[in-house]
Amino acid sequence: MICLPSTGPAQTQAFEGKTILEIWYEPARQPLTPIDLEKVQLLKVGAPLRSSDVSATIDRMFATGRYEDIQVDAEPKGNGVVIRFLTNYARFIGHVGTTGKVSNPPNKGQIVSAGRFELGTPFRPELLSTAEKNIRQLFTSNGLYEAQVHLKTLEDPDTQQVNINIVVDPGKRARYEMPVIQGDPKLSDSTVVRATGWRVRFIGRWKQVTQLRTQQGIDGVEKRYQKDDRLASSVNLESLTYDPEARRVKPTLDITAGPKIHVKALEARVSKRTLRRYVPIYQEGAVDRDLLVEGARNLHDFFQSKGYPDVDVTFRELPPKGDEQTIEYFISRGQRRKLVRVDIQGNKYFDTDSLRERMFLQPSSLRLRWGRYSDAFRHKDEETITNLYKANGFRDVRVSSEVQNNYMGKANRSAVRFSIAEGPQWRVAHLELNGVEHLDKDAIFGMLSSGDGQPYSDVNVAADRTTIMREYYSSGFRHAAFQSSATPAAAPNEVILRYNLVEGEREYVRDVLISGLKVTRLNLVRNNLPVKKDDPLSMAQIREAERRLYDLGVFAKIDAAVQNNDGNEPHKYVVNVGVGAELARLGGPSNSLNAPAGATGFSPRLSVDVNRLNMLGLGHTMTLQTRLSNLQQRLGLSYVDPKLDNVEGRTLTFTGLYDLSRDVRTFASRREEGSVQLSQKLSKPSTLFVRFAYRRVSTSDIVIPALLVPQILQPVRIGILSGNFLQDRRDNPADAHAGIYNTVDAGLASRIFGSQRSFVRILARNATYHRISKDWILARQLTFGTILPFSIPAGLNSSDAVPLPERFFGGGSISHRGFPENQAGPRDVGAAIGSAGVASQPTGFPLGGNTLLFSNIELRFPLLGENIGGVLFHDAGNVYQRTGAISFRFHQRNLQDFNYMVHAVGFGIRYKTPVGPARIDLAYSINPPRFVGFKGTLQDLLACNPNKPSTQLPGACQGVPQSISHFQFFFSIGQTF
Numbered sequence: 008m009i010c011l012p013s014t015g016p017a018q019t020q021a022f023e024g025k026t027i028l029e030i031w032y033e034p035a036r037q038p039l040t041p042i043d044l045e046k047v048q049l050l051k052v053g054a055p056l057r058s059s060d061v062s063a064t065i066d067r068m069f070a071t072g073r074y075e076d077i078q079v080d081a082e083p084k085g086n087g088v089v090i091r092f093l094t095n096y097a098r099f100i101g102h103v104g105t106t107g108k109v110s111n112p113p114n115k116g117q118i119v120s121a122g123r124f125e126l127g128t129p130f131r132p133e134l135l136s137t138a139e140k141n142i143r144q145l146f147t148s149n150g151l152y153e154a155q156v157h158l159k160t161l162e163d164p165d166t167q168q169v170n171i172n173i174v175v176d177p178g179k180r181a182r183y184e185m186p187v188i189q190g191d192p193k194l195s196d197s198t199v200v201r202a203t204g205w206r207v208r209f210i211g212r213w214k215q216v217t218q219l220r221t222q223q224g225i226d227g228v229e230k231r232y233q234k235d236d237r238l239a240s241s242v243n244l245e246s247l248t249y250d251p252e253a254r255r256v257k258p259t260l261d262i263t264a265g266p267k268i269h270v271k272a273l274e275a276r277v278s279k280r281t282l283r284r285y286v287p288i289y290q291e292g293a294v295d296r297d298l299l300v301e302g303a304r305n306l307h308d309f310f311q312s313k314g315y316p317d318v319d320v321t322f323r324e325l326p327p328k329g330d331e332q333t334i335e336y337f338i339s340r341g342q343r344r345k346l347v348r349v350d351i352q353g354n355k356y357f358d359t360d361s362l363r364e365r366m367f368l369q370p371s372s373l374r375l376r377w378g379r380y381s382d383a384f385r386h387k388d389e390e391t392i393t394n395l396y397k398a399n400g401f402r403d404v405r406v407s408s409e410v411q412n413n414y415m416g417k418a419n420r421s422a423v424r425f426s427i428a429e430g431p432q433w434r435v436a437h438l439e440l441n442g443v444e445h446l447d448k449d450a451i452f453g454m455l456s457s458g459d460g461q462p463y464s465d466v467n468v469a470a471d472r473t474t475i476m477r478e479y480y481s482s483g484f485r486h487a488a489f490q491s492s493a494t495p496a497a498a499p500n501e502v503i504l505r506y507n508l509v510e511g512e513r514e515y516v517r518d519v520l521i522s523g524l525k526v527t528r529l530n531l532v533r534n535n536l537p538v539k540k541d542d543p544l545s546m547a548q549i550r551e552a553e554r555r556l557y558d559l560g561v562f563a564k565i566d567a568a569v570q571n572n573d574g575n576e577p578h579k580y581v582v583n584v585g586v587g588a589e590l591a592r593l594g595g596p597s598n599s600l601n602a603p604a605g606a607t608g609f610s611p612r613l614s615v616d617v618n619r620l621n622m623l624g625l626g627h628t629m630t631l632q633t634r635l636s637n638l639q640q641r642l643g644l645s646y647v648d649p650k651l652d653n654v655e656g657r658t659l660t661f662t663g664l665y666d667l668s669r670d671v672r673t674f675a676s677r678r679e680e681g682s683v684q685l686s687q688k689l690s691k692p693s694t695l696f697v698r699f700a701y702r703r704v705s706t707s708d709i710v711i712p713a714l715l716v717p718q719i720l721q722p723v724r725i726g727i728l729s730g731n732f733l734q735d736r737r738d739n740p741a742d743a744h745a746g747i748y749n750t751v752d753a754g755l756a757s758r759i760f761g762s763q764r765s766f767v768r769i770l771a772r773n774a775t776y777h778r779i780s781k782d783w784i785l786a787r788q789l790t791f792g793t794i795l796p797f798s799i800p801a802g803l804n805s806s807d808a809v810p811l812p813e814r815f816f817g818g819g820s821i822s823h824r825g826f827p828e829n830q831a832g833p834r835d836v837g838a839a840i841g842s843a844g845v846a847s848q849p850t851g852f853p854l855g856g857n858t859l860l861f862s863n864i865e866l867r868f869p870l871l872g873e874n875i876g877g878v879l880f881h882d883a884g885n886v887y888q889r890t891g892a893i894s895f896r897f898h899q900r901n902l903q904d905f906n907y908m909v910h911a912v913g914f915g916i917r918y919k920t921p922v923g924p925a926r927i928d929l930a931y932s933i934n935p936p937r938f939v940g941f942k943g944t945l946q947d948l949l950a951c952n953p954n955k956p957s958t959q960l961p962g963a964c965q966g967v968p969q970s971i972s973h974f975q976f977f978f979s980i981g982q983t984f
Contacts, residue, residue: 024055028087038073038096038167040517040578047071056081056088072129072574073097073167098130099570101168101582102522107175112149112217116564118173121145122158127568127582130169135160138173146177150216150256152249153178166520166580168570181249182213186258189245193264193330194231202231205258216256221247224258229292232264239265239294239332266332268294275338277306285309286336294334299324303336307381310340314377316410316421317341344421345371346378347414353427356399364781365391368423374869385410385423396429400462403430433463435504436496442508446482451475463493463502471506479510483543486511514544517578520570527561528624534653535559535626538581544569549581559649560628561621626650640667656688664702676812679703696731701761704812723810726762729754737776741923742982744784748774758798765798766809774984784867788984790822793890794857806857806888814855817886820977821984822861824882825911825932830971832856832886834938836903837966849966851940856886860893860908863984870916878915880983882930885909902939902968909934911975923981930975939966 027050037044047067049060065077076095081088103124105115113121122138135158146154155176162169183205188196200206203224206213214220225242232240245259270282283289286302303320310318319339325332349368351359367384369375389406396404405428414420435457440448452458454474456467472489479487488509493502518540521532535555538548549567556565570580619629627648634641641664648659664680680702688694705722730753737746752770756762770792777785792815796808818826833856837849861884870877885908887893892906899907913930 022056022081022083022088023058025083026087027052027054027056027090028084029089031089031091033091033093036165037094039068039071039576043071043576043578046577050090056090061090067575068092068094070574071576072571073576096164096167097571098162098167098169100124100126100128100130100134101163101166101170101520103171103173104523105173105175108177109175110151110177110180112219113145117145118142118175122171122173124171125568126566127570127572127580129571135171138171142173142175145218146175147249148218148221150181151177151179152181152251152254152256166518166570168520168522168580168582170522179254180215180217181254181256182215184213184250184253184255184257186260188260188262190260190262191264192262193237198231199228199260199262202227213255216247221258225260228260228262233289233292236267236269237265238268238288238292240292241265266327266330269331269333270336271333272306272336272338275310275340277336277338281309282336299334306336306338308383310338311381311384312377312379314343314345314380315340316344316346316380316382316412342418343377344412344419345376346380346423347371347420348422350422350424351427352424353429356401356429356432357395362392362395362425365395374871380421380423388425392425392427394466396427398464398466400432400434400464401429402433402464404428405430431500433500433502435459435461435463436498436501437503439503439505440508441505442510444510445484445513446478451478454478457504463504468504475506475508477547479508481543481545481547483513483515483545484510485514485544485546512577515578516540516542516544517580520580520582522582526624527621527626531559531624531626532556535650544579544581559621559626561626622646641665651685654687656694658684658686660684660686677705678812692734692736694733696733697729698731699726699728699760701726704810706811724761724763725756725810725813726760727754727756727768728760729768742919743774743776743786745776745778747776748772748984764796764800764808764810764813766794766796766813768792768794768813782869784865786863786865786867786982786984788861788863790859790861790863790884792859795890796857809857811855814857815859815886816853816855817859817861817884820928820979822859822882823863823884823909823911824880824913824928824930824975824977824983825909825935826971827975829853831884831909832859833888833905834936834940836939849939849941851938851966851969856888858887858890858893860884860887865983867917874919876917876919876924878917878926878928880913880915880928880930882911882913883908897934899934899936902937905936905938907934909936913975917982920980925980926978926982928975928977928983930977932971932973932975935971935973937968937970940969942967942969 030048030050030052039047047064047070049064049067050056061079065079068074068077073096074094075097078093080091080093082091083089103119103122103126105118109115109118121141121144123141124134124138139156139158142156143154146152146156155178157174159172159174160169161172185196186200186203186205188199192199201208204214204227205220205224221244225244228242229240232238232242241261241263243261245261248257248259249255250257268288270286270288272282285305287298287305288294288302291298299322303322307318307320310320318341320336322334322336324334346368347370349363349366349370351362354362366388367379368388369379371378385408389408393404393406396406406425408423408425411422411424412418414422436459438452438455438458440452443451451474455471456474457463457471461467468491472491476487476489488511490507492505492507494505495501496503516538519533519536519538521529524532536552537555538545538552542548546569549569553565553567556562566582568582570582572579614635615633617631621627622629625648627646630643630645630647632641632643632645643662643664643666645660645662647661651657651659660683662680662682662684664678664682666676666678666680668676668678680700682698682700682702684696684698686694686696702725703722704725732749732751734747734749737743737748750770750772752768754768756768757765770790772788772790774786774788779785794809794813794815796805799805799808816829816832817823818831819828823831830853833854835850835852835854861882863880863882865878865880867876867878869875885905887906894907896907897910899905910933911930912933913928915926915928917924917926
């Protein structure tokens with residue numbers, strides 16, 4: 008047997024030219040797929056042996072990245088030769104996990120990150136020692152000086168993957184002790200220690216050492232010096248000395264306080280707050296010339312934006328005097344001018360409004376008293392207009408601007424004129440797409456911005472390159488190359504555009520390797536992966552796989568990579584690793600304020616939600632919801648399957664609910680409900696819901712004597728099947744500026760479903776949002792609902808057949824701002840309820856209705872700055888006794904008539920916040936309802952027994968004429984609709 012290394016052709020002379028009878032591999036299972044191995048193998052059975060082919064084959068096998076060592080043996084057999092490839096395969100990093108008692112900090116993710124193992128990259132034994140050193144350093148920086156760290160590996164010869172387990176025993180955490188403070192601190196040691204926060208105030212106990220706390224301590228000392236305007240101070244942590252016997256850490260701080268820096272503005276009055284905002288030495292905590300120059304530039308732009316276009320800002324640094332140094336900014340404001348006009352001339356291809364909406368310069372308005380102007384903004388607008396024209400083929404466009412002072416003969420006014428010389432528009436005479444062999448050429452043509460007769464621009468070419476490369480990368484051609492060239496065409500201002508593609512070799516998914524799962528079932532992950540075996544290798548699909556797995560809500564971290572990414576092999580493993588399944592989340596208490604309907608007051612609400620994620624390892628979620636306030640007590644339990652039958656957008660939800668509400672002053676409602684809901688996302692904006700609910704509803708604490716009859720008091724079981732269609736095309740659901748929002752909810756309660764009341768319930772809503780100008784929005788909403796009872800029980804009429812908790816109640820901040828919360832619609836006028844009821848004195852409390860109709864119109868506009876907006880609104884509508892009672896009448900006929908349309912107008916303020924606009928609305932009800940109602944205590948009301956003659960009732964039982972207040976005030980988060 009003779010060994011044939013790739014560099015020794017002289018050793019093969021005895022076999023050179025002999026026929027190859029057999030080719031063997033040891034081990035028999037090679038890391039390459041049979042197809043890929045055949046591609047790199049130049050030796051063929053039946054062909055003559057050539058040493059050059061042996062060397063080339065070894066080089067090609069090494070190039071795949073799958074081998075660490077290759078040797079070739081040859082031995083004679085008859086008149087030929089038998090070739091054996093003796094190989095050692097390369098190994099690659101797989102799942103990296105942590106076991107042992109982890110004392111946070113550091114957490115498991117930080118420990119894994121400290122190891123610096125990159126998923127899918129080649130594994131080398133020396134990586135383990137480096138990782139162990141880094142992890143020990145991580146523990147040490149967090150005060151765990153006695154931590155024990157060991158790394159264990161587990162190899163999978165079938166996939167060449169090495170999984171790494173980091174075994175840790177953190178030991179006990181050290182505490183700080185009195186630091187050594189050296190240098191020139193100019194502060195007492197106690198002041199410095201207090202600034203670090205390393206010691207518990209008043210108690211004096213030293214805190215435990217963590218990396219974050221150490222850095223926060225350094226930052227705290229720096230902030231303490233900045234508070235004293237010592238902006239040139241430096242605070243350095245020289246060392247952390249550990250005493251193993253006392254388990255204490257002594258920090259050594261080297262501090263140079265530096266002088267106190269005073270920044271003054273001369274020749275113009277500038278507040279200290281403004282100087283701190285625009286001179287960056289305060290943010291950077293350092294003083295150098297570049298920062299001072301930037302501060303001068305910022306102040307220059309600030310004063311120009313305030314109406315001083317000729318402002319000049321310079322500065323000087325005075326020599327230090329003792330412990331202080333002064334920096335003076337000289338601000339020559341010049342004459343104040345209002346930017347009253349911004350003109351654009353020479354534009355033909357684009358209309359003026361299209362250009363204005365892209366510009367920074369704005370003429371004076373109610374929102375911008377002096378307009379918005381600065382030289383930087385003006386030059387930026389020139390650049391913006393130029394880029395817009397060039398992107399549309401005007402390669403020779405020229406844009407200039409001119410500032411006109413003393414505009415219209417008034418010294419305090421100015422105008423800016425932009426002049427545009429468009430020049431000729433260049434177009435593509437013909438587009439050629441060369442080199443496309445494996446993809447659909449016509450389909451690619453349809454995606455391009457450039458084309459025959461289209462404008463020619465560098466922006467379009469760059470966009471086409473991105474489009475083509477994205478298509479190739481998603482189809483497995485990760486090494487595709489793109490080049491473009493343009494040559495003049497026969498006609499002037501036209502080019503022949505050529506796109507040349509080099510596709511390269513197509514790569515495929517060999518398999519998807521999944522590791523790191525402990526609770527989650529493997530099938531749940533596989534069913535959510537768009538990456539499948541033998542698919543083209545697409546990085547876009549790999550990113551989509553990460554997104555889908557994150558959307559399951561059961562993983563704290565997902566890593567995905569291509570194993571042997573740089574190797575020259577067409578079939579590659581895709582490695583997905585889930586780290587740290589999140590099993591449960593406890594939501595802390597949150598407080599909010601609810602106003603009881605009809606009266607001003609506060610209702611604190613405590614909310615606690617507990618989520619159990621990844622139930623049974625299936626990716627399902629169980630949620631316990633609780634609400635506790637003086638208006639509502641609620642307990643809900645839901646179980647959610649977010650992808651029923653592994654169908655994207657299909658969700659199945661089971662819910663159990665107990666609810667006791669007192670948000671309507673007339674009664675308290677109790678609801679015990681079980682429901683099942685199936686939802687299917689039809690498209691991005693559209694979702695369909697089908698829901699069946701079975702509930703037991705009852706009323707208590709009824710304050711209307713006429714309602715104290717058995718038909719009203721007894722609990723009622725409701726079984727209802729409903730469907731809901733939702734379409735949301737708003738640009739921003741929290742603060743819409745454009746789009747539409749539609750919902751239609753239709754339900755049927757019937758004896759078929761075990762219901763004791765039968766009715767059809769429909770509630771529909773349509774909202775649209777129209778952009779009048781850039782910042783002015785016209786929003787409108789129409790809401791209609793009706794309840795149609797049938798199979799009415801004996802002793803009740805159609806108005807009373809629907810239980811009180813099932814009726815429509817309206818009015819308030821989100822429906823009609825002319826009413827307090829839930830105060831719209833019919834009221835108690837003392838009429839008998841049902842055949843068993845008797846008439847009583849009217850109380851005036853709301854009864855709800857079987858129909859509602861509300862119209863809301865808002866004009867939303869900017870008010871002050873970028874974050875404060877205003878709203879003018881008009882609300883109209885009411886809750887009606889029944890559908891046939893809907894009326895658009897403006898006037899109320901009498902004190903028993905509530906079936907008319909109430910109008911309210913008002914003004915609101917919106918303040919932008921990260922969770923949506925905070926809003927304040929002040930409404931004036933033009934025609935609020937008047938009624939005869941009760942005034943007194945609840946005990947007085949309950950003493951008004953309707954079965955007694957009025958002569959035997961106390962005087963408090965007599966109704967008093969009253970009305971809803973003309974003025975209503977609301978505060979909440981989010982737009983009205």
